[in-house]
Amino acid sequence: MDSNSFRPADRDQLAQQTRELTDRRAQLLAGSYRLFYREPVHLVRGQGQYLYDADGRQYLDLYNNVASLGHCHPAVVQAVTEQMQQLNTHTRYLHERILDYTDDLLSTFPAEKDWRAVYMCTGSEANDLALRVAQAHTSGEGVIATAEAYHGTSALTSAVSPALGSGQPIAPTVRLVPAPDTYRTGIADIGTWFANQVQSAIDDLRAHNVRLSALILDPLFSSDGVLPGTPGFLAPVVDVVRRNGGLIIADEVQPGFGRTGERFWGFARHGFVPDLVTLGKPMGNGMPVSGLVGQADVMASFSDRLPYFNTFGGNPVSMAAAQAVLDTIRADNLQEHSLHVGELTRQALRDVAARHEVLGDVRGVGLYTGVELIEDADGRVPDAGLALDVVENLRRQGVLTSTAGPDGNVLKLRPPLAFSSGNVDWLAGALDASVHEAVTNRRARAGS
């Protein structure tokens, strides 16, 4: 379909259609549903790193780590279709798929520990169970998370997810610590600084007679503004937590499955071994599949006393999707691809940043990049309004993405791993034009 084949009348029809769909959402869906963009995008098709709207327009997807291999990846479609035709049932019966997949999955984990897996359907469910396992193992309730963390949408996980906004209450047994942000704080030894923050939080829990259970963290600090930091910088905080009897929960929903390029898991970049690891979004390339992998003795503290059964978790169809994802990451060398194309991406974006003083920082690892929008080069003052304008302009340039961070001023660039070196120019050009337009419009508004 060629977008040029549409006449103006068709475009009016499309705008009308968008309004109708938006109105129907308001009539049918709960108010929790929020659309991206001032003018919502109406998608009809996806392939690889591309999405297509009802107007036949192609977008470059810079937002989606769920369609991690790429939208509608044929290996996943085929695996799911074949297994759906064969059998889809729960784990109270024996089936090879869950075992073969777990064998394969655990081969990516540090070999020096004995691991056990359990499967569910969403990252929220994985983190909900991880927190309960940590509490069972430590007999503690205290949880430490970062100040703009997101770990899920269940009652328990939303209460450790300040990224949900000021309306979301944080549990009284939770302490929030500032994320390890070198750019914002200007602190060179951010690892020691972060460990000290966590020690203070542990001290505060103790002062309130709350026993420490776990530090839960995304090793990429995605919601906190994409803060990959230097490999290994999390070693001091891990020591602090363990000295105080706490566990480490690595939330790998963002960095996992090869995205960082350097290692298969975000925690592995930092050379530590978590007690519990939660898996989600990219795991099934869009199939609702998630998992919790934990050290055997930690998992046993829960399963020896408390039951857990997830009806859909670990079913053969979910496992077929997850297996196709693992197989394709290896067959197509997507981890190496992520490392390589990620570096090219940041080189190109840094060239763009050199031309715009409002682009204060370009950082990332593999195919996860954050771009900091600031008021000017000296102050490093976050500019959320500008970031939103840039996101809207990028949409008009055919690039879909969003923002992150406590100030909402960091562009979050997290494409399907199908994003290729050939796409870098489009992204860089679009960012250049989008920032230029946003700054020009702002100057015009200021002058008028």
Next chain:
Amino acid sequence: MDSNSFRPADRDQLAQQTRELTDRRAQLLAGSYRLFYREPVHLVRGQGQYLYDADGRQYLDLYNNVASLGHCHPAVVQAVTEQMQQLNTHTRYLHERILDYTDDLLSTFPAEKDWRAVYMCTGSEANDLALRVAQAHTSGEGVIATAEAYHGTSALTSAVSPALGSGQPIAPTVRLVPAPDTYRTGIADIGTWFANQVQSAIDDLRAHNVRLSALILDPLFSSDGVLPGTPGFLAPVVDVVRRNGGLIIADEVQPGFGRTGERFWGFARHGFVPDLVTLGKPMGNGMPVSGLVGQADVMASFSDRLPYFNTFGGNPVSMAAAQAVLDTIRADNLQEHSLHVGELTRQALRDVAARHEVLGDVRGVGLYTGVELIEDADGRVPDAGLALDVVENLRRQGVLTSTAGPDGNVLKLRPPLAFSSGNVDWLAGALDASVHEAVTNRRARAGS
């Protein structure tokens, strides 16, 4: 594949394979995973109401309301495959599927109220959100559930799920009431009796300064032992809860989507309109799809203040599966089928019960039947050991099912809706033989 074509050597191989798979589960999966049956079933294929093991043996599935239309139903396979090839993404963009499905779903709800839907992946997630919505709307925290209820596996929902066993703590803001069991209590006006139980629980919450939020109930009381009762008997309890400012959450994961035959929803059998309705297991015929439907003002109390976003919830593939389920229920008249075949089933099982005094009660509605195993006809004393023996014997007769109820003595018969009148004889004959064998073996053991 014909099971007669296997020689003894093959059977030894199969037994060896079963042992290997069981051992691998212990090595790879968390201890929470439990298998059905003393000798686990190793399934490889499913179709309609049938499952097939690695030995080529056919089983009649009397357990599975997830594969509600039938295992591997072609309409669902086709809908999922086609949508997976087209687009699978989140709800921050416009898409017709979620709206068309919601339109269709809400047309099955009482027309006098204004409803809004939100989608997630599991029944646990639906109930977790329902409880949070009820708490937001009432500013209360108190929840009432039945004494053997199961509502989910998240932190919040497991704390209102006594069916998880004595290891599972019940939240201090939860009160449990005995389920409305006419057979066990011998009380004729069970509706008034149940309402009085709930009133006492509300009084106790009040005495502890806990404000009532909601009564959550499965209108079939499946986990409590399959207690459909007379249509309308829940009216008094609904009055009591509303007079005390509480909401009613109908957990339709078991009775929903036409299973009761009489009405499309379990609550509709009783002629009341819940404030919140949760949907799960049968909704996507095996795809992890769930939903919460609530009255618009109740939902707004939550969404005006608190965020909710479920990455996989309501994606086009999940909605395609759910749409195929709704379409097939209608096209194949599965609700009427459920009513008709359910009646035939209970007639046949009552004939069997007439020959065995240990079969104390056969009750149910549509394709959901409970059969009570008791020590003798007079005492009505529950016999869980006998029920387990019967379940094991049924497995050897090729019939898969399980037990429910506070005493674990109720056979829970909940087949795919594909279960047909032609299957009734198999079930009835298998139950007859299984009970006969269990009773005979018991007498032999008692005599030896």
